[in-house]
Amino acid sequence: MKRSIFAICLVFCIIFASAGFAAEKKITLRFANWGSTEKATSDTFKKMIADFEAKNPTIKIDSVSFPYGDIKQQVLVMSAAGDVLDVVQAERAMVDSYIGSGYVTDVERYFSKSYLNDFYPNILNDLKSGGKIYGIPWIASPWVLVYNKELFTKAGLNPNTPPQNLTQLMDDAGKLSGLKDKDGNSVYGLGETTGNVPISGSSIYRIMLTFGGGIWNKRGQVAINTKGNVDAFRYLKTLYEKKYNPETAKLKDLRNLMAIGRLGMYFDQTWGMGGIYGINPAIKSQLGMAPIPATSVTSGLSDLNAHVLCIMKDSKHKKEAAKFIEFITSKETLVELYKQSPFFAPRMSIDNLPEFHDSMLKGAKAGVKQIVPLAKQNPNYENAYLELVNAAQRVTLAGETPESVVKNLDTKLKTILK
Structure with a gap:
């Protein structure tokens, strides 16, 4: 009898210990963005984050939202103060400031070659410095x-x-x-x-x-x-x-x-x-x-001109950050964003899908080839x-x-x- 009670207690201890271990393994990614603050995209951003968390229950996304006009300065101030962010939504022109300040990391090691090779070369190459890639294009447009x-x-x-x-x-x-x-x-x-x-x-x-x-x-x-x-x-x-x-x-x-x-x-x-x-x-x-x-x-x-996703150098969860970026650059997420306003998908396999070929955007399709890094x-x-x-x-x-x-x-x- 004593052995049975001991065995039952041992099982419960293992269960609770496992639960505690699982809870400890759950991490939070801090995602700085302006999309959550804008009326046209706020609902899409909320859904995008909720969908990712549902598929990745050990990762929570903390949306750190700033108006578009403030985000660059806020990211620079937070990074300088050691207030760590994991992923940052940036405009193309902002990326050079982040590179120059040393706050973003080169990302090539965190993504597969097949994923990176799916981007238009002239778009991805524009985010290189010293031969290293410092951002993933999210949505893109030439003028x-x-x-x-x-x-x-x-x-x-x-x-x-x-x-x-x-x-x-x-x-x-x-x-x-x-x-x-x-x-x-x-x-x-x-x-x-x-x-x-x-x-x-x-x-x-x-x-x-x-x-x-x-x-x-x-x-x-x-x-x-x-x-x-x-x-x-x-x-x-x-x-x-x-x-x-x-x-x-x-x-x-x-x-x-x-x-x-x-x-x-x-x-x-x-x-x-x-x-x-x-x-x-x-x-x-x-x-x-x-x-x-x-x-x-x-x-x-x-x-x-592009919205770019950067992984911050001080992030402790770079692999998880890359996983989040892959999710929000997927077909499912981009289709939802496209419903708000047209853009060119930087990933060739997605840009060639029927969902990204409405009659108006089709007229400007050749503009992608006009982009000069x-x-x-x-x-x-x-x-x-x-x-x-x-x-x-x-x-x-x-x-x-x-x-x-x-x-x-x-x-x-x-x-x-x-």
Whole structure:
């Protein structure tokens, strides 16, 4: 009898010890993001996290949420203070700051070759520094041309034939600028963002690339004072002088103008459509997308715009962090995100699925091939982008010549990006 009681007690001890051991093994991943704070994506983020936890009961996700405009600074402050994060949602331009500060780890060892080889090479390569990969692309977009088909028809243009080169782009912008909306307000022909935010600088960099310019030369040196860059800023000056483009507009301003029918064309990232739909859901059927029109020197080029997932260097759970990243870059999660706003899936096997081929995005599909990886990583890109914005405003609002602006910009960026 005593032996039986002893055996029963032993069994219970083993059970409770096992339960305690299992409880101890449960870990928490801290996921810094802005998606949970935004109305369009908050429910999707909650579901994504809940689905992962259901499939991985030993891992809990702590969503550390910040508004988009605050997340970079908050991540830098927390990392400097030893307040450890595991996974961080970042914009492409933020990644260089994290690399430069030493707060993110190279991720290649935590993912299989088959997984990494599934990404478009030009997109994944843009997240390399010193030959190492410092982030996983989550959703991606080149810059694309967005246009209003109804306004094209009113201007006597073919709504199924967006401009394919610079000459057509400027001709179409002129015709669209002659229109009025239903309230008699003038329609802008072509929107280019020149507002005082880094993303406007990224857009201006896209213009520089398309005109055969850029920031770096083939030797990896800052080289702004080139014909291509002069031509790029002359193009912005022309748009301003012809009143095709609203002054110092941010992307949110251009999206609003597109939503209310006062903008014929503008350049944006694909997920910017969500902002337009949020203002005017009925306009979706009127919109079209196309790749960047060619110039005489390029077929249209773009830097990468992407939401990136980084694993932080101080994380104690890097393998689990990689598991979470694989889950939220899976087909199931990306399909849910795609319902909120269109984007290109960086994974080729997913991007080629029917779910990612709606009629509007299909028109801009060739834009993925227009993405050019940054020639050189630098933690000060956001400051450099703000200088590009300043240069654009000097050539437009201040009336300075493209030549003088580019010469001055060359000096400034050599200091910022040294």
